[in-house]
Amino acid sequence: MTTPLLSLRGLTKAYPGVVANDDVSLEIGRGEIHALLGENGAGKSTLVKMIYGLVKPDSGAMEFSGASFAPQDPRTARAGGVGMVFQHFSLFDALTVAENIALGMENAPAMSQLAARIREVSESYGLPLSPDRIVGDLSAGEQQRVEIIRCLLQDPKLLIMDEPTSVLTPQEVSILFETLNKLRSEGTAILYISHKLEEIRTLCDAATILRLGKVVGTCVPAETTARDMAEMMVGTTLKTPQRSGATAGEVILELNKLSLPPASAFGMPLREVSLRLRKGEILGIGGVAGNGQDELLGALSGETRANAGMIEYKGLDMASMGPNARREIGLLSAPEERLGHAAAPDMSLIENAMLTGAAREGLVKGGILNWSAARAFADQIIEAFDVRTPSAGNAARSLSGGNLQKFVIGREVLQRPDVFVVNQPTWGVDASAAAAIRQALLDLAESGAALIVISQDLDELMEISDRFAALNEGRLSQPRPAIGLSVDEIGLMMGGAHDEEVTHG
Amino acid sequence: MIRFEKRPQPSQMFSIATPLLAVVTTMFFGGLLFAVLGKDPVQSIVTIFWEPLFGEFAFYYRPQLLIKGAPLVLIAIGLALGFKAGIWNIGAEGQYIMGAIFGAGVGLAFYPTESVFIFPLMILAGAFGGWLWATIPAVLKIKFGTNEILVSLMLVYVAEQFLASMSLGLLKNPEGFGFPGSRNLQQYDSAHNADIIAGSGMHWGVVAALIAVIFAYVLLARHSLGFAIRVTGEAPRAARFGGVNPSRLILFCLGVSGMLAGLAGMFEVAGPAGQITIDFNVGYGFTAIIVAFLGRLHPIGIMLAGLLMALTYIGGDIAQSQLQLPAAAIQVFQGMLLFFLLAFDLLTNYRVRIGSNEVAT
Numbered sequence: 001m002t003t004p005l006l007s008l009r010g011l012t013k014a015y016p017g018v019v020a021n022d023d024v025s026l027e028i029g030r031g032e033i034h035a036l037l038g039e040n041g042a043g044k045s046t047l048v049k050m051i052y053g054l055v056k057p058d059s060g061a062m063e064f065s066g067a068s069f070a071p072q073d074p075r076t077a078r079a080g081g082v083g084m085v086f087q088h089f090s091l092f093d094a095l096t097v098a099e100n101i102a103l104g105m106e107n108a109p110a111m112s113q114l115a116a117r118i119r120e121v122s123e124s125y126g127l128p129l130s131p132d133r134i135v136g137d138l139s140a141g142e143q144q145r146v147e148i149i150r151c152l153l154q155d156p157k158l159l160i161m162d163e164p165t166s167v168l169t170p171q172e173v174s175i176l177f178e179t180l181n182k183l184r185s186e187g188t189a190i191l192y193i194s195h196k197l198e199e200i201r202t203l204c205d206a207a208t209i210l211r212l213g214k215v216v217g218t219c220v221p222a223e224t225t226a227r228d229m230a231e232m233m234v235g236t237t238l239k240t241p242q243r244s245g246a247t248a249g250e251v252i253l254e255l256n257k258l259s260l261p262p263a264s265a266f267g268m269p270l271r272e273v274s275l276r277l278r279k280g281e282i283l284g285i286g287g288v289a290g291n292g293q294d295e296l297l298g299a300l301s302g303e304t305r306a307n308a309g310m311i312e313y314k315g316l317d318m319a320s321m322g323p324n325a326r327r328e329i330g331l332l333s334a335p336e337e338r339l340g341h342a343a344a345p346d347m348s349l350i351e352n353a354m355l356t357g358a359a360r361e362g363l364v365k366g367g368i369l370n371w372s373a374a375r376a377f378a379d380q381i382i383e384a385f386d387v388r389t390p391s392a393g394n395a396a397r398s399l400s401g402g403n404l405q406k407f408v409i410g411r412e413v414l415q416r417p418d419v420f421v422v423n424q425p426t427w428g429v430d431a432s433a434a435a436a437i438r439q440a441l442l443d444l445a446e447s448g449a450a451l452i453v454i455s456q457d458l459d460e461l462m463e464i465s466d467r468f469a470a471l472n473e474g475r476l477s478q479p480r481p482a483i484g485l486s487v488d489e490i491g492l493m494m495g496g497a498h499d500e501e502v503t504h505g
Numbered sequence: 506m507i508r509f510e511k512r513p514q515p516s517q518m519f520s521i522a523t524p525l526l527a528v529v530t531t532m533f534f535g536g537l538l539f540a541v542l543g544k545d546p547v548q549s550i551v552t553i554f555w556e557p558l559f560g561e562f563a564f565y566y567r568p569q570l571l572i573k574g575a576p577l578v579l580i581a582i583g584l585a586l587g588f589k590a591g592i593w594n595i596g597a598e599g600q601y602i603m604g605a606i607f608g609a610g611v612g613l614a615f616y617p618t619e620s621v622f623i624f625p626l627m628i629l630a631g632a633f634g635g636w637l638w639a640t641i642p643a644v645l646k647i648k649f650g651t652n653e654i655l656v657s658l659m660l661v662y663v664a665e666q667f668l669a670s671m672s673l674g675l676l677k678n679p680e681g682f683g684f685p686g687s688r689n690l691q692q693y694d695s696a697h698n699a700d701i702i703a704g705s706g707m708h709w710g711v712v713a714a715l716i717a718v719i720f721a722y723v724l725l726a727r728h729s730l731g732f733a734i735r736v737t738g739e740a741p742r743a744a745r746f747g748g749v750n751p752s753r754l755i756l757f758c759l760g761v762s763g764m765l766a767g768l769a770g771m772f773e774v775a776g777p778a779g780q781i782t783i784d785f786n787v788g789y790g791f792t793a794i795i796v797a798f799l800g801r802l803h804p805i806g807i808m809l810a811g812l813l814m815a816l817t818y819i820g821g822d823i824a825q826s827q828l829q830l831p832a833a834a835i836q837v838f839q840g841m842l843l844f845f846l847l848a849f850d851l852l853t854n855y856r857v858r859i860g861s862n863e864v865a866t
Contacts, residue, residue, distance in 0.1 A: 016510075303745050324748035335746060344740035346515065355736060355747040358729065367729050398513040 003066050005030045005189045006051070006158055011060035013046050020046040021057070022213040028158065028206075033180060033190045035200040035221060038210035039233055039430040041400065044193050047210070048160050051191070052084045053077035065157065075106070083151030084160040089143050093136030100135055101150045121152050125179045140167035140289055141175075148179070159183065160191045165199060166456065167289050170491035177203055195233075195431075196459070197226035211235055234431045248466065249279030252450050253331070253419050254312040260299055268292045270299060273476040275469065277419065282441065282451040283479060284465030286458055287494050292474035293454045294336065297423045300452070301333035302326045313419065328359050330418030334408050336427060336454075338401065342408040345397035349389065352396050353378035353411060360415045377414075385410030386436065402433035409437050413444055420444060423454040438464055458490060472496030509855040519853040524799060524806065527846040528813070534845075535838045544828050552828060553820030553838075566823075568706025570815050572777050576601070576769035578714040578811035580793035582721045583762030585802040589725070590737040592758045596642065596657030597766040598790025599664035600635040604767025605774035606671050607634025609687060609781050612696035613676060616688060623695040627771060628709075635767015636760050638664065643759035647752045653759065661790070669783050676781050687781040690774065698776030710772030714811075717765055722804040734758065766790060795843045817842070 004027040013021040021043045028034045038044050049055040051062065053071030062069040064080055071077035074084075091100050098115045102108035109117070115131040122129045127145045135143060144164060151159055161180075165173045180190055180203065194200055200207060201221045209217045209232045217232045257272040270292050277283055287293060298304040299311070302323035311318045313331055326332075335341045343352045354374040358364045363374045378392035385406040389399055396404055405426070412420060425441060426434035442464055445451050454471075455461050461468060462482060469479035470493035477493040532554075536546030557566035580597045587594045594600075608631030615623050642656035676687040690696045701707050725731035737744040737754055745751065769789065774781060796814050800807030821835035 301746060302748075322748055322750065323746060327748070333746075337742070340740045341742040341746055344736050344743040346739050347736065351732075351736075354732065355743060359748075364729050369727055369729055369732060371727075395513070395515070 004028060005032075005065060006069075006191075007063045008047075008051075009061050009063075011047065011050060011057045011062070013050060013055060013057050019213050021050070023060070024210070024213070024215055025060075026208045026215065026218075028189045028191060030157075030189055031184050031187045032206060033184055033192055033204045035204035035207035036191060036193045036210065037195065037197075037200065037207055037229060037233055039195070041212075041430070042210040042233070043213040044210055045162070046213075048084065048162065048191065048193065051077070051158075052082060052160060078106075078154055078156075081155070081157035082160065083154055083156030083158070085144065085147045085151055085162065085164060087162040087164075087166065089147055091135045091143055091146060093134070095135060096131065097129060097133055097135060097138075097146050098131035100146055101131075101153065104150050105153070117153060118149055121149050125149075125152065125182055126175065127179055141169065141172040144168070144176075152183075156188065158189045158191065160193075162193045163195075164192075165194065165196060169288050169494045170458075170487055171495055172288075173199070197221075197229050198459070200229070201226060209233055230431060248281040249448070251276045252279050252314060253277040253452075256310055256312065258299060258306055258310045260295060260304060260306060263295070263298075263304070268295055269474045270295050271474040273474075275476060275479060277450045277452060279418075279450050280445055280448050281466040282445050282453055282464055284461035284468045284482060285452060285454045285471055285476070286456070286461050286468065286490065287454075287471035289456055291471045292476075293423055293456075293471060295474065296471065296476075297333060297335055297421060297454060300331070300421045301335070302331075324359050327356065327415075330416075331421070332356070332360075332412040332415055332417035332419070333421040334412050334423070334425070336423040338404050338408055339397055343396040343404060346395050348378075348395055349382070349387075349392045349399075349407060350375045350378045352407070353381060353392075356411060357415060381407055381410040381414055384414060385440070402429040405429045406433055406437060409440060413440050417444070417449055419450045419452070421452045421454075424457075425453060425455065426457065426460060427455075434460075458487075468493075470494040470496075508858045509851065510858050511855055512853075515853050516856075519849075520801060523849040523853060524801065524810070524846060526849050527799075527842060530845045530849075531838065531841045534841055538834060538837060539830065542830065542834060544830060549824055549828060549830060552824045553817060556823050556827075557816055557819040560823075566819050568700075568704060569819050570812060571706035571711050572708070573818050574811045574815035575708070575711040575714040576773055576789045577793050577796045577814055578808055579710065579717055579769040579772075580762075580766045580790055581796040581800065581807045581811060582714070582717040582804060583765035584793055585797040585800070585804070585807055586721060586724075586734055587758035587762050588738075588797055589802050590734040590754055590758050591741065592755055593654045594639060594642070594657050594759055594762045595654050595794065596639070596659075596661045596664075596790070597762065597793055598786055598788065599657070599661035600638045600763040600766035601770035601773075601790045602661075602664040602668050602786050603638040603770070604631040604635035605770030605778075605785060606668060606676070606781060607631055607637075607767065608771030609690060609696075609774045610671075610676060612690055612693065612775065613688060615695070616693060619695045621695070624698070624709075624775075627696060627775060628768065631767045631771025632764045633767070635763040635765070635770065637763070638767070639759040639763020640756070643756050646755055653755075657759075665786070668781070668785060672781050672783050672785070678780075685783055689779045691776075691779040696775055698772050708772060708776045710769060710776060713768055713772065714808075718804045718808050725804065730757070766793075792839075795839070798843065799846055814839070 007027045009025050011021050011024045024047060036044050046055060050057050053074045053076055069080060071080060098111055098118060101118060102114055108114060118131040127149060129142060129145045129149060135146065144167065164176060168176060183190065192204055204221045207219050207221045208215055211233060255273050255275050257274055258270055259272055260270040262269045268291060273296065299306050302321055306319045308317055308319050318326060339345045354363055354369065357377050361377050363370050363377065375392055381387065382389060382392060387407045388403045409425060425437050441451060441453060453464065465482040467479040468482040468485055470477045472494060473496060475496065532550050536550050539549040540546040557570065580601065584594055584597055608627040611630040612623060612627045638660060641660060642653040645651040645656055646653045672685045672687060678686060678688045698708050733744060733749040733754060736747055737749055778785060792814060796810045797807060800810035817839055824830045825832055825835060
């Protein structure tokens, strides 16, 4: 047996109050795609940051290519042959692809030479990308290619990828996987972080599962079911959300060619979005991030106003109503960004309960706020949705992502909406909280409310939606029954079926 | 190595302690400054802080505390409402001037008629003048997205020119032997903002300041408008999601702060100052910014901070005349107060960690 490319032995890293990594050991061989699995807060990020030189371990040792490896900073890690593609890109919108790549290099060659190398690498790995394009005009998938090519130009022996597929369409995912497979065949090792279990099963050779900073298991993904891996991650048996197939009722919300100009220079316009939503149904809306999701939620919540006749609710023209007028007649919403949009980070949960609950929960009379009623409402949310917090007086930002999300969803669900619009209900939320939130959404539909669930998690949408539609460049595809939709069909809907680059003939 | 670590939530203790800490530190470093200038540091500090309240001539200085504190508090309360919402009215000085001109103008228009309706009319006019001047940056911001900091600040200089023009032209005292400046309103009973209790310094501006404090307190703690202000300052997107109309909030915050600054100017011109002159304004509008922050943008805090600021003004004057401290040193001393307050403010949201040099995640 050959020596592994990278071996970690007993890595431990503690932060005040929490042990992020506790005695973590793992080995990655040359040409191996190794999955790192775990819920949020399991310690995946800390582990890869130690390998990439961003964080120094408290104890333990690393070996790379048989030699001791202790990078002081990312630069030494890169020099040693480790590359990393982050989940959030660090690119300048206003610069070209080549300029962005040159900025990240130690000693960048002349621009013409660099452009030629970018073309060469992008062709040989099947990642079509023109070096002269402005990054702000690229799709998320193309921006990721910039990051990947930036790494590949350094000829890494180990490539770390943090949730690379969260911003991609299924077609873009398959392009990425071809690239990763090609890298594998050339002997490059890949450490692949994801929580999409099906992906890991098709792509990865081995998996290490972390829970609360400790390695709780390893497996060969192809031989393990997604459910087993999920249960190893969570440490308990998972409940699959239950629903009974209720029949949809009358139309309650209707969008008629809803169009909005973009809010900013790099914003997305909405283009003639039409749909009819019926009582008791869940309409799932998929799509790659940045294709009009935020804009659609804003138009429905009332944060941005549409023209007369574009939004009809219970037969009422709602286009000119503000958020609170819409809440009063039963249309509630929950935006994607928890901190700063759905909730004010530095304000208490009581104040955040007041934020959207004032009108419907009778927390305000003649402009005078009733704080004790707001506290009671906050307590009620915390109780009903199992929000873990010392008290309702704690600031929103002191809660973990999952707990705050439960609070935000619970705050709206408990106000008994007739129509509930939610964007990314379980984004960045651990598996058990996600299951609880999905169940709450299903229960809400069961009780007769109509839901629009916007999400980039296709598994989630397939699990809870009655009908499915996709946003692409601000256009909404024709909604179709979710049952029986194939991944290819979904991918075509998400890609708008007009500008997909097929490169792996 | 010293690092700052963000607290999971703002520290209650430090948000109350930082103003006190800032005052004490200012006393220390101010004393050091005075010592370098060759004055007895302890005596200087005592002169500034003790003399006006409990010294030999306290009977004269105590009313001054109210006279100087009231306009500061009145203006700072209005500014704080805007600052809390992230709406930065820096031009209270201009609104103060305009309030004085409008208020005095209405009063002088009736001269020499005596009537109980004149003073209330002047109050309305003063409020209107300040409101008008602050609404200009508000409307420009809403319509064209201009920066209210720049526009409101520039309008101060416009107001100053306007003030000069008024005291040399339209409002000039016809019996003033050609000297610039209006008639003295102290000598016009219907328009005079006299002490309610003679010699106490307690004029109608003080009453207005107290009402403003209570009004702002109730607004921020119990009213949905005050809640809208706070949420907008904390998280503008969340406020919008919560149904706050940003344009209306800009109009309200700038309008109210302008109105209160205008009122302060009107009470000043009809009372302690007495007349419109070229150098009528003495910087209350700018000092009120310090007062607003020193008081943590909290109404009660602002009231205390206004009195403290007035104390350093009066004490500073005494120190200048008794100890021959240069005026610039007093200004540095007042500047230190804001500097240390902002510096210590960090402790409310961050805690200091002294330890190993590591990279935080």
